[in-house]
Amino acid sequence: MMFRRIATVVAVLASALVVPAPALAGVVGEAGWPDAITGVTADRYPEGVTWDPTRQAFLVGSIATGRIDVVDRAGRARVLVGQAPGVSTFGLHVDVRRNRLLVTYADIGNGERSSPATASIQSGVAIYNLRTGRLQRRVDLNTAALNPAGGRHGANDLAIDGAGNAYVTDPAGDAIYRITPAGRASVLVRDARLQSATIGMNGIVWDPAGYLLSVRYDSGTLYRISLRGGLTEVRLAQPLVGGDGLAFTKDRELIAVTNKLGAAGNEAVTVLRSTDGYRKADVITSKAWPFAGPTTMTLTPHGPYVLSGRIDVLLTGHSSSEFELHRVNY
Numbered sequence: 001m002m003f004r005r006i007a008t009v010v011a012v013l014a015s016a017l018v019v020p021a022p023a024l025a026g027v028v029g030e031a032g033w034p035d036a037i038t039g040v041t042a043d044r045y046p047e048g049v050t051w052d053p054t055r056q057a058f059l060v061g062s063i064a065t066g067r068i069d070v071v072d073r074a075g076r077a078r079v080l081v082g083q084a085p086g087v088s089t090f091g092l093h094v095d096v097r098r099n100r101l102l103v104t105y106a107d108i109g110n111g112e113r114s115s116p117a118t119a120s121i122q123s124g125v126a127i128y129n130l131r132t133g134r135l136q137r138r139v140d141l142n143t144a145a146l147n148p149a150g151g152r153h154g155a156n157d158l159a160i161d162g163a164g165n166a167y168v169t170d171p172a173g174d175a176i177y178r179i180t181p182a183g184r185a186s187v188l189v190r191d192a193r194l195q196s197a198t199i200g201m202n203g204i205v206w207d208p209a210g211y212l213l214s215v216r217y218d219s220g221t222l223y224r225i226s227l228r229g230g231l232t233e234v235r236l237a238q239p240l241v242g243g244d245g246l247a248f249t250k251d252r253e254l255i256a257v258t259n260k261l262g263a264a265g266n267e268a269v270t271v272l273r274s275t276d277g278y279r280k281a282d283v284i285t286s287k288a289w290p291f292a293g294p295t296t297m298t299l300t301p302h303g304p305y306v307l308s309g310r311i312d313v314l315l316t317g318h319s320s321s322e323f324e325l326h327r328v329n330y
Helices: 311-315
Strands: 036-040 049-052 057-060 068-071 077-081 088-095 100-106 123-129 135-140 158-160 166-169 175-179 185-190 201-207 211-216 222-226 231-233 243-248 254-258 268-273 282-288 294-300 303-308 322-327
Touching: 049 088, 049 294, 049 303, 057 088, 088 158, 088 166, 100 158, 158 201, 166 201, 201 254, 211 243, 243 303, 254 294
Parallel strands: 201 243, 243 294
Antiparallel strands: 036 322, 049 057, 057 068, 068 077, 088 100, 100 123, 123 135, 158 166, 166 175, 175 185, 201 211, 211 222, 222 231, 243 254, 254 268, 268 282, 294 303, 303 322
16 A cells, blocks of 8 residues: 655666556446446545445545545445544454454645644554444554654554454555554564665565565565564565555465556556465466556455555645445456
C-alpha cells in the first residue's frame, strides 16, 4: 500500500516486466456478485480494503478523513468508524476469531487534518470491536523505544498470525513491528535493506507455514521474514516494482498488486507460486490491470477484488469521491 505522496520519482527504477496477456477478466456472475462495484463515499481515497465475513461486505479506509466505511455489493458505503484513529487510514484486517478489526493509521500529508505536528510522525494501529465498531485500543508505533533514531514514520499494512499477533510495515522506516494480542509493540526486524528514500516496505502477508512475506515498493524486492526476525530476499525472475497489496490464497499462491503511483512500476496483478517455501518464486501469470491506481486486493468467497480508490486523481491535485472494486479471474 502506497506510503506517501510523491510528485516525481527522483531515481528511475527498473520497471516490472509483464507477461503479455489480455487484461484480467472478472468471474462471470456468481450468486449476484458483480464483476465491477462502483461506489461513492464522502470518506475519499480508500487505499486499503478487507473482506468482512460477518457482514458479507467490504471494509475500506480513507486517506482523506481516516474514517472506515462498510461497502456492500451495490457499492453503497456507510460509516462504521466515524471517529478516525488518525489523519489517514491504510491497511485493514478482520480477525473474526477475536472479534477484532485492526487498522493502520498515519499522516502522509494528504489528509484533511494533516499538520506539521503529525506529518510523517503519526504512526500506529487502532483495534476495534468488529461487531460494534468501538475503539478498544490504539498502539503507537512511533515511540522513542521503538524508533530511537527518529526519522520519518507511518504505519501502512499489516498481517495477523494464527495466535493473533499483528505484523506492521512502515514504508518510511527500516523496521517491521510486531503487536501482541495484549497490545504490546516491539520491533520484529530492523534492517538497512528495509529503508527507502521514497516508499519502502509495503504489503505484508502471513503464511500459516510460519513466516511472513513483504514487498518493498520502490525496488520490487520480495522478502521472507521469520518470526525470529530473519530477513531473506525471495529469488524472483523480475522484481515487483510498485508492489503494493499482497494476498495469500489457500493453495499458497501469492497475488501481488503493482502500480505506478510512486515508482516506475506497472499497473498489474501478478500471481506467483513457490515449491520451496518462498525462498524462490515463479510467476504463474502477470497481466496488465486496466483500471487506474490499483492499490490492494482482498479475497472473498465470491473471488478476489482489487481496489482502485482514485488516488491517481488525488496525486494530480484534483478531487474525486468515487472508488472501484473489480473482481479478477486468474
